[in-house]
Amino acid sequence: MDSLYILIPIAIVFIGSAVKLFFWAVNNGQYDDLDTEGRRILFDDDVPPPGGDAGAEQTDADGAPDSATDSENSGGCQ
Numbered sequence: 001m002d003s004l005y006i007l008i009p010i011a012i013v014f015i016g017s018a019v020k021l022f023f024w025a026v027n028n029g030q031y032d033d034l035d036t037e038g039r040r041i042l043f044d045d046d047v048p049p050p051g052g053d054a055g056a057e058q059t060d061a062d063g064a065p066d067s068a069t070d071s072e073n074s075g076g077c078q
Helices: 004-027 035-040 067-074
Strands: none
């Protein structure tokens, strides 16, 4: 029973801060455009990735040619 004297004020402070945070978000425009962010993932970027050429030879992390592309290009088994 004594714990209610502590828990009720803590709950009131928590609810008050949540309501204040919600109104702050509404006043700062956080809920103005809800559709754009959900649809952004569905569309491709038109800008190519920086620093690469689409026709360049693929290399691994060491800068050596990728072994998968070497075996495909050589036409034989290793």
